[in-house]
Structure formats: C-alpha cells, structure tokens
Amino acid sequence: MYKSFEFTKKIRSIVLAIIAIGAVLSVAGIALNLDHTHRIWANVLLNGFFFTAIAMGAAFFVIVHVLGESGWHTAVQRIPEAMSMYVPFGGVVMLLVLVGMHDIYHWSHTEHLDEILQGKSPYLNPIFFSVRTVAYILIWSMLVMWFRKVSLKTDTNSDIRLFNKQRTIAGIFIVIFAVTSSTSAWDWIMSIDAHWFSTLFGWYIFVGSFVSSVALIIILLFILRRMGYMQHVNDEHLHDLGKYLFGFSIFWAYLWVSQYLLIWYSNIPEETVYYVKRMEDFEGIFYANVLINFLAPFLILMARGTKRNLTWLIAASIIVFIGHWIDTYLAIMPGSIGHADFGILEIGMTVLVLGIFLLIFFRNFAKAPVVPENHPFFKESFDYDNIR
Numbered sequence: 001m002y003k004s005f006e007f008t009k010k011i012r013s014i015v016l017a018i019i020a021i022g023a024v025l026s027v028a029g030i031a032l033n034l035d036h037t038h039r040i041w042a043n044v045l046l047n048g049f050f051f052t053a054i055a056m057g058a059a060f061f062v063i064v065h066v067l068g069e070s071g072w073h074t075a076v077q078r079i080p081e082a083m084s085m086y087v088p089f090g091g092v093v094m095l096l097v098l099v100g101m102h103d104i105y106h107w108s109h110t111e112h113l114d115e116i117l118q119g120k121s122p123y124l125n126p127i128f129f130s131v132r133t134v135a136y137i138l139i140w141s142m143l144v145m146w147f148r149k150v151s152l153k154t155d156t157n158s159d160i161r162l163f164n165k166q167r168t169i170a171g172i173f174i175v176i177f178a179v180t181s182s183t184s185a186w187d188w189i190m191s192i193d194a195h196w197f198s199t200l201f202g203w204y205i206f207v208g209s210f211v212s213s214v215a216l217i218i219i220l221l222f223i224l225r226r227m228g229y230m231q232h233v234n235d236e237h238l239h240d241l242g243k244y245l246f247g248f249s250i251f252w253a254y255l256w257v258s259q260y261l262l263i264w265y266s267n268i269p270e271e272t273v274y275y276v277k278r279m280e281d282f283e284g285i286f287y288a289n290v291l292i293n294f295l296a297p298f299l300i301l302m303a304r305g306t307k308r309n310l311t312w313l314i315a316a317s318i319i320v321f322i323g324h325w326i327d328t329y330l331a332i333m334p335g336s337i338g339h340a341d342f343g344i345l346e347i348g349m350t351v352l353v354l355g356i357f358l359l360i361f362f363r364n365f366a367k368a369p370v371v372p373e374n375h376p377f378f379k380e381s382f383d384y385d386n387i388r
Helices: 009-032 037-067 078-084 087-099 115-120 126-153 160-188 201-226 235-266 269-281 283-301 310-336 344-365
Strands: none
Touching: 009 037, 009 344, 037 078, 037 087, 037 126, 037 160, 037 201, 037 310, 037 344, 078 126, 078 201, 078 344, 087 126, 087 344, 126 160, 160 201, 201 235, 201 310, 235 269, 235 283, 235 310, 269 283, 269 310, 283 310
C-alpha cells in the first residue's frame, strides 16, 4: 500500500495565503489601472489561458500514454490527473475574457473594421467567438472529468473493461484536442494581431503549453516528495520526465525558429509586423525568451545524469515554467496593450491564479490514492531501464 496524500490544514493555509497575497496585489493592480482596462483584461487572458493550457497539457500527458499503452507513467499519473481538474475553473476565467473582449481584440469593434478584418468577419465576430469559447470549455471539461471519473473507479475495481473504457475516452480526447488545441490558440491568442497569421501557430502554442505542463508536473513531484509522498518514483521515472522536458524544449525552439525564419525571409509587411512590434517595443524580453526557454534547459539537461537528478530537474523546470509564462506574455501583450508593462497587476494575477491552481490540484490529489495500483501496467513501471 502506498501512502495517501493528506491535504492538511498547514498545506491548505499556505495555499490560501498565496491566494490572499495574489488577490490583494490583483486588487491593487486593478485600482492602479482603472484608466487602462485593456491591460487588466489582457492579464485576465494571459493567466486564464496559461494555466488552462497547462491543465489541458497535463490531461494530454496522461491520454497519450494511455493510448500508447505505456507503463512507466503510472507512477506519476495521478499528478497530471489532478492538474487536469483545473480545466473547469480555468474555463470560467476564460469566459470572463468575453466580458473584456473589446479591450483585447480589435476585430470585435465591428463598426471600425478595415478591409482585411471585414474579410475575416464571418469567423472573427463576437457571437461566433463566444460560441466557440463556450464550446471549448464545455467539451474539454466534460472529457477530463469523464476520464478522471473512470480512473478513480479503477481504484476499487480491477475490471479490465474500465481500462478499455479509458482507452476509448483517450481516443475521443486526442481527436477533439488535435483540432481544438489549434483553433483555440487561433481564437484566443493569434486573433489579437488579427492582420497576421501563421500556420505554425497552433503547434507552437501547444508545444509551449505541453512543456510547461511537464515542468509543473516535475515541480509538484518535487514538492510532494519533500512532504514525504511519491517516494516510489525512481531515477528511471525522473529520466523520462527529464527527456520530455529536454526534448520538447528543443521542439519549441525548432518551431520558434521555423516560424521566425520563414517570415523574416519572405519579408512581407503584413507578416513581419508581428515580429517588428515585439523586436522594437519588447526587445529585451523577445531575445530573453529564446535564451530562457531553449538554451537554459538545453544546457542543464543535455547530460544524462542531470535528467536523473531531481535537483537539476527542478531547476530546469522552474526556468521553463517561468520562461513559458514570458512566452505567453509576448504572444498577448504587444497586440493588446502595445508596450511592455510589468508590475503589481501582472505579479498579483499570476500569483492569484497559481494559488487557485494549487488549491484545486491538492484537493483533487487527496481524493485518490497517489498511484493507480490496479492499473494493468503499474508493476511494469518499476521493471524497465532507461538505457540512454
């Protein structure tokens, strides 16, 4: 038997303190920016999207291993499962974005559309945008809750039909998410710069979200181990998590360079405007983004030993987590507020939503055993070696 997680009063108090600090800073930041409502709503979108995408990335982490009939992931499966339970709340935050739509999306000002935006109006219009947003949230929430419900049933019932049902849900999830992960990125992020588009953008946002999810899985694993849980996770499991963090950081950099070079080489004004804005008004952040999200994890995790060392992994994970928040900031702020602003509002809202994310995670992690012992591949997770 494995030690079940107890959401103690001490842990709850720490998480509630984080939420309280974030709430106070957020209120102060909002009060200071009442004349700049576009900045307020841009921050709602930033943190609403960032943490919801991480929760969906965590769900994808479990789903893809279920479809691939993986064994090793069962040792850590309950961490991303509990993370995915943030999706319904994250959806509520994204619905708030609809209230501030006119402060973020230029195309929502239907009375002042230019010729290009008029051509896109059948797709980019407030009503259809709102319908799609609601659809994303409802479908994603139903899928993650459906999978979680079946997963919890396996703790008391080892019937193989439950695992077959999980695989069926995973198949439905992967097809729907393959489409909606891109279309939601187009809607919520790319349409901020409505004159610009990139066929790589959906992939780019997805990979950034997924590697952020892996980073947060490692961070939460580290925290849980410090609390005395998850001691069954060994160097082989850490190695696999490290390979995901390393590999997808490189894949993110590949997509970043591919998108940038194609636009730079073509030098078409309606395409280059996206990068001109970021390189002129966000110059320091623009170049730091690449260094943080690619060079740092690449150098730290290149050696085999660092992927098997939780201390090195946690350092790389914190860098990647912060780095991809910056990447999301760069995707949203230039088109919505037009210049680099970072202060109490940005810090406060991030801390607030992070605190709520942790509260939802710990509450759900405490509702189930820390490992799915009845999983048919659970024993397999301890019977393999990473030879590379």
